[in-house]
Every structure is written in C-alpha cells, then in structure tokens.
Amino acid sequence: MDVKLNEEFLKRLLEAIGPSGFEDDAAQVWMEAAQTFADRVERDTHGNTYATINPGGSPRLLLAGHLDEIGLIVNYIDEKGYVYVKGLGGWDPQVLIGQRVRFKGLQGDVIGVVGRKAIHLLKSEERKKAVELKDLWIDIGAKDGDEAKQYLEVGTIGVIEQPVVQVLNGRVVSRALDNRIGAFTVLEALRHMKANGVTAEVTAVATVQEEIGLKGAFTSAYRLNPDTALVVDVTHCTDQPGISKKESGESPLGSGANLTVGPQIHPKVLRRLRDLAEEHAVPYTLTASTRYTGTDTDAIFITREGIPAALLSIPNRYMHSPSEMVDLHDVEAVVKLMTLYALNPVTDLVR
Structure with missing residues (x-):
C-alpha cells in the first residue's frame, strides 16, 4: 500500500x-x-x-x-503596555524567554516578544532560579497601556510565532x-x-x-x-x-x-x-x-x-x-x- x-x-x-x-x-x-x-x-x-x-x-x-x-491567554495589561499571560496547557516557562508570540487581537494578529531582564542585569541568585510564567511579560511595542488595549484585551489568546520548517531526513519542526x-x-x-x-x-x-x-x-x-x-x-x-x-x-x-x-x-x-x-x-x-x-x-x-x-x-x-x-x-x-x-x-x- x-x-x-x-x-x-x-x-x-x-x-x-x-x-x-x-x-x-x-x-x-x-x-x-x-x-x-x-x-x-x-x-x-x-x-x-x-x-x-x-x-x-x-x-x-x-x-x-x-x-x-498549548497556548497563552492575556490576563493583565499594565499602564506601560506590558502584557501578562496565563498558560493554556502545560508550559515550561524556560522555553518562552525571548520567543515571539502571535495574538489573535481585536484588530487582527498582533506580534509580541516574551521579555525578561537581560542576563547582564540578573543577580547571581536570579540566574540560578527557574523562571515562572508570572515573572515574564510580553512586549507588543505599545507606548502605554491605553494603546496596548486598543489591540488586546483580557482573554485574547496567543501562540508561539515559529515557522514550519523541514530539516534532514524528512523531519518536520514546528x-x-x-x-x-x-x-x-x-x-x-x-x-x-x-x-x-x-x-x-x-x-x-x-x-x-x-x-x-x-x-x-x-x-x-x-x-x-x-x-x-x-x-x-x-x-x-x-x-x-x-x-x-x-x-x-x-x-x-x-x-x-x-x-x-x-x-x-x-x-x-x-x-x-x-x-x-x-x-x-x-x-x-x-x-x-x-x-x-x-x-x-x-x-x-x-x-x-x-x-x-x-x-x-x-x-x-x-x-x-x-x-x-x-x-x-x-x-x-x-x-x-x-x-x-x-x-x-x-x-x-x-x-
């Protein structure tokens, strides 16, 4: 067959x-x-x-x-426009750091970046500690909270923004x-x-x-x-x-x-x-x-x-x-x- x-x-x-x-x-x-x-x-x-x-x-x-x-759902948008999320399904927050996120926003898709302090700014004890999802934020480039809320609201869902690629031997990555x-x-x-x-x-x-x-x-x-x-x-x-x-x-x-x-x-x-x-x-x-x-x-x-x-x-x-x-x-x-x-x-x- x-x-x-x-x-x-x-x-x-x-x-x-x-x-x-x-x-x-x-x-x-x-x-x-x-x-x-x-x-x-x-x-x-x-x-x-x-x-x-x-x-x-x-x-x-x-x-x-x-x-x-597995995905993400908006839980809070602060006055500076940073977006905080909860997980839909089981996330290891370590893999989220620095990733891009695509939200299904109020006016169409919105791209954001998962943020954390740069390693240069982390104290030694912070570097040894596994990050939690509540310690991460998503930056969509908004100037402030009012602008961010024009595009996202509590309950907006998102996923990691990564292309589908083929690698060696007929293997797919996504x-x-x-x-x-x-x-x-x-x-x-x-x-x-x-x-x-x-x-x-x-x-x-x-x-x-x-x-x-x-x-x-x-x-x-x-x-x-x-x-x-x-x-x-x-x-x-x-x-x-x-x-x-x-x-x-x-x-x-x-x-x-x-x-x-x-x-x-x-x-x-x-x-x-x-x-x-x-x-x-x-x-x-x-x-x-x-x-x-x-x-x-x-x-x-x-x-x-x-x-x-x-x-x-x-x-x-x-x-x-x-x-x-x-x-x-x-x-x-x-x-x-x-x-x-x-x-x-x-x-x-x-x-």
Whole structure:
C-alpha cells in the first residue's frame, strides 16, 4: 500500500492558531481538507470536527486526534503596555524567554516578544532560579497601556510565532505538533481508507481541549458511540540526550508507529494492529503504560459502557516547546497501519 501525505495540508494546519478552547482556525483548515473527499463533514457544539466515510456501514470505527495546542491567554495589561499571560496547557516557562508570540487581537494578529531582564542585569541568585510564567511579560511595542488595549484585551489568546520548517531526513519542526500531527494523521488515514475501498463506517474526529482534560474526547465518543476506536497522539522520542529508556521505553524518530500496551488498551484491537504490522512490514515499537496514557484514549476507553480502543503514537522530540520535531516516515507508518486495520477490523470485542 502506497502512502503519500498531503504536506501542504499539514503546513496549513500547523500554521493555524488553535490553543485549547479556541481551536476554530485550525478546525476550519481541517474541515476544508475533509470536504474534498469525505461523505459527511460537521462540527458539534463543543467544537469537535467530524469527517465520515461510508455512513451506515459496519462496523463503526472512530479515529481521534486532538486539534488543540498549548497556548497563552492575556490576563493583565499594565499602564506601560506590558502584557501578562496565563498558560493554556502545560508550559515550561524556560522555553518562552525571548520567543515571539502571535495574538489573535481585536484588530487582527498582533506580534509580541516574551521579555525578561537581560542576563547582564540578573543577580547571581536570579540566574540560578527557574523562571515562572508570572515573572515574564510580553512586549507588543505599545507606548502605554491605553494603546496596548486598543489591540488586546483580557482573554485574547496567543501562540508561539515559529515557522514550519523541514530539516534532514524528512523531519518536520514546528510548534503545535502535539497534537496537530495527530489530527492531521487521522484525516490522512481516512482519505487513504476511502481510496483503498474500506466499507466500514469510519469517522475521523479532530477533538478539542485535550491539553486541559481530554474534554473533546469524552463528548465526541459519547456522540458517536463507535464499535471501536483508534487514537493518534505523540509520544516522547527516546533517542535524544538525557532520556532514560529504562523509564520511558524505546521510541526513536523513524521507528514507525508506537503502540501502547496497558490497561486502557483493548487487547484484541492491539493484537490485530500488531499482526497487521508484522504481516505487511509496517515498522512499530511498543510502549508500556500503567494507569493512564495521558491521551484521548483514557476518555474514550471509559465512555458509555466502554469503547474498545488502541493508541498509536508518533515519536516527538522537544514536546511542549516552540520547536517540536517529528519524522514523516513515522506518520506514514501510522496511516498505513490504521488503513489496514479499517480493512480488517476486529468484530469480536468481548474480552
């Protein structure tokens, strides 16, 4: 099976602003791509976006990848025009220093710079201390608070301003790869399923608000009530310096689909994925999980009376930073494996 990714769609999706709870711009890009091939495309009141092929087919399969990214929300603008923010999702404030931020402002996009005292002005004890988000500010170039408030207000959202770039070996660097790459992958898988004659009813969902509590996974899974589900997210790449494989397992860039084994994963769905990967030479690795995967899988698995689910992850370096990195060969492996599963789904799901 030949897998060719729509990289232009990926670039547009990564460039869209879409922090948790404010995913509209990214959802619009996703919907426009879905409308080129899906039989039905819609959005719900929560903000989840759905694309379906073969409505009325059997069995019913859900593909889930969350659309939201970590972001910032304006909390206070002082009299000098400096902007103070809170995090939408889990930030390491150290990676924010000196970064540029793009706000969705009152009159259009506004660029700002994350400020901190220059190292020359920091006292020795300050240099040793990890900075907190409350100690940083964003400078949009305003002359004073009145001017700043013409462009921003409390509740204005923003994201890191970084371009999408390709580096060596088919690897992509961008903010928002966690988990815009998952939302991209489930829609690409759906497109390949349609092209390869899948007869099951399959719905790809770009879920919302995963970074702040898996919220869109609960509402979308409840709405669809599928027979089974495949979730795509990122996992920590373990071939970078400082990562203990004894603690984190093994999932290097370029190793293919990473399959999770644990109590949240239905054993028959996982077994089918592994059998298909081995039969069709799709590269994969395994990761052990205990109580939680920390992904939409945890919500979907306990929705209604329980939805049999499995988690396919894409190794990601520098997660929750302005420069995350994934290997598109891993994305291709996940797309291929999901398509093979849709062609050969598990129907006997009783444990």
